[in-house]
Structures are given as C-alpha cells and as structure tokens.
Amino acid sequence: MSYELFYWPGLQGRGEFVRLALEEAGADYVDVARMPPAGNGAEPDPEGTDSGMAAMMSILQSDTEPHVPFAPPFLRDGATIVPQTANILLYLGPRLGLVPDNEASRYWVHGLQLTIADVVTEAHDTHHPIASSLYYEEQRDPAKERAGDFIANRIPKFMNYFERVLGQNPAGPRHLAGDALTYADLSMFQLIDGLRYAFPRAMKGFAKRYPKLAVLHGAVRERPRIAAYLASPRRVAHNESCIFRHYPELDQPSG
C-alpha cells in the first residue's frame, strides 16, 4: 500500500520536507492533490487536479473523521492519519531508514526537525508579519522590518546553532545526527535551499560562514535519488506562493 501525502499543489511548502524523505528512500507514495482521476491514464499534475483536491478537502472538512488534521500536510498510511510536517517525518523516519536505531537519537533528530520547523515559520513570517489572511503587498513595510531582523539576527542565530551541532556530532560533521543520513539532514538541505532562493544577497558568503552546513547542503543535493528528484517534474520550482519567497526588497546583505 502506498503512503498518501496530502498537500497543497503548485508549491513546495511544508510538503516538500516530506517529499524529500519519501524520494530519498525510494518509497512508494502518492501525492494525492496532484493525482489524475483513477484510471484515466493521465500523469500527475504538479499544479493539482480537481479530483485530487476534492480527496484532500473531503478529509479536511469531514465531520466524522476522528483524526481530522488542522491543515496540510498530512499523511495517510492505511487507516492511520498523521498530521503536522515534523510528526509525519517522525512517523516515516524508522519506516524509511532515515533515523538511527536507538531511542535517544530519535528524540534528538525530532528535536532538530522541530527547530528547523521554527525557522521555516519565521521565514514565512518575513513576508507575512501581520496576517496570513492579508496579501504581502498589504504588509510590505512591516515585512521589510521583520525580514531585516531575520537576516541580521535570526538566520545567524539558527545557522550558528546548526553549524555547532554538526561540529559537535561525535560521528563527524557530515550529518546532524549519527553517522548516516537522517530526515533532519534532508530538511536542512531544503531550509538552506529555500533561504538561498528567498534571500540570495543575505545568503552570499554562507559557505564561508557556515562551511559544514554548506557541505551538507551540497552532499544532499548530489545524492542520486535527490538529484533525480530535483531534476524531475515532481519538484515544483520555488515560487511566490510558498514559504520561501523572493521579494528583492526584503533581501539585503548579511552583517
């Protein structure tokens, strides 16, 4: 039985952290909102399909489903529904071989993932500091202030931390945890990738300031399954519907 991922079509968003794990593992999965009607022979559509969206909305709007998610992404595995990005990765980690096989490490990797999730939320709020219900253009001035603080203070604070985690990993700086790839490494790649798209000026010199993170980012990008995925039509390009948006007026050199 395939894993079923439910997420908004047309953007990478939080769903992308889950996709990268499924793709790296070569897992059998369906990106439900992109699926053509069963049996009509069409290809999945990264922009979404009416039938796929209807399948997702019927769960979100169900008035009987006991485990009804607040929002996408969520995963369905048989009868089990798992909401929230980091929770999905917690669930998939052992099944996909993307966490070490001991309990302490699993909580550690999940803690790292939750800290990555915190950065993702802050990256979103650079363009929506006032209200997600308003357009960016309606909150451009506070967005400039928040993005300025994000670049000056928050990116360095988080990236210094993650660089330190790599440096303090007893198994070496190639991975955030242990001596093999985990879902947190994949998510760190995606975080850096998104920040580079959104804030190219701020991220200039990133590799010099955070050499271990830069090596990690490059190593994930070159993994055969990740490279194949990134080159495939399944990888939607970064765009301004997403968390990581490139608005030149929000970007500025760091430090």
Next chain:
Amino acid sequence: MSYELFYWPGLQGRGEFVRLALEEAGADYVDVARMPPAGNGAEPDPEGTDSGMAAMMSILQSDTEPHVPFAPPFLRDGATIVPQTANILLYLGPRLGLVPDNEASRYWVHGLQLTIADVVTEAHDTHHPIASSLYYEEQRDPAKERAGDFIANRIPKFMNYFERVLGQNPAGPRHLAGDALTYADLSMFQLIDGLRYAFPRAMKGFAKRYPKLAVLHGAVRERPRIAAYLASPRRVAHNESCIFRHYPELDQPSG
C-alpha cells in the same frame, strides 16, 4: 532518578506545558533553574537561582555536548537530553501514562500538540510581530494589527478546529483523544488559560462559542493534582515576560 526540566525562571512560558504533565502525573522532577545550591537547605526559587541558571547555561553553551539544545525548555532523563516542548511531551507521554497505548493515537496526540504549539507561537507574535530582539514598545503599532488579526481570525480558526476535534472524538467530547486525559488536554487547558489572561475581552463569550473546550478547561483545572499545583508557589503567575501578555491595547472584543 528525577526528571530534570530546564527552563527560564520567573515565567510560565513553554516550560509550563511540561510542568503540567509532570505535576498531573505526580512525577519526581527538578526544575533546575529554580533550584538552590545542593545541600544548603533552601527552597526552590521560582525567580531562579544563580546555581540553577549556571547549570542550565553550561549545557546550552557546551562545546562538547552532542545533543545541545537550541533553547529551553529541554529535559534531561539520565543521559538523554530531549529538546523542544512538544518533543519533551512526546517522550514523557508514555512514561507518565498521559497517552493511549497504541501507535496511531500517539501520533494523533502529538499532532494536536504541534498544532497547540503553532497557536502558542502566534500568541507570542501578537506582541512581537517584528523582532524578538526588540522591546514590545518598539513594535506596538504592528502588534496592534497582528493582535487584531489573531483575535478576529486565528483564535476562531484554531478554536473551531479544537472544538470540532472534541466533537468528533468517538470516545466523547471530554478529551481531545481517546477516553482518558492526555498531555494534549493539559496543554489545551494552558493555552486557553493563557489566552484568557492575555485577551480577556476577546475571550469573553468563549464558553458559549466553544462549550466543549470550556468544559475541558474547567475539568483540567479541577483535577486534584492540577488544582494543588495551581495553588502552589511552583505556579508562577501570568506576567508580561511570558508568551501570554496582557497589554490592554492589544485586546478587543471578538467578532
């Protein structure tokens, strides 16, 4: 061996979600930053002690600890360090008997906890929409806008969702998940309690709009161990160093 909770003293903050679970279970725990120097016979100090703070900072600033947390709260259980509030509750849940004994329910409860954590972050950002490095007074105008949206749109969206979760629980509306108390119920109590403190005008009529959540809030408050805890000096009062801050100018009637 006691659980060791590490969190900033002098406020409820994110540590409070962990304290409520430990208190409800009657667990043996130490709130490290509040502890007097060993053996001097003094009582724990909710405002923090130099020795307790030093113990916490030595972990946060360690350049050798492999599992170094980004920020408090974190838990230490013997040799295991667990960072991030929701992750700590994930870890403690089965140990304290605060989650059902099946895998699907545990991911469900954790997903609820992560959604509660999202509301907590949004509640924080009502008074700090631009930068956590600036004072509230430096971002009061955008704070008014963000708080207005939080009251008009976000509290209703989240609370309608949680009310619906209670209504769709096959075991009945007394708990968010299953037929017994979980850590998510305790955290929901704390979330509602914090919102009532910060936004008394917005929360007026809460019990009418969200009757099941109001019953849950009252039932948790009256549990014997929770009631004893809330009346004890260990429960620091709500205050304006915390996530939930009462600034009258940010509060307004809902709807």
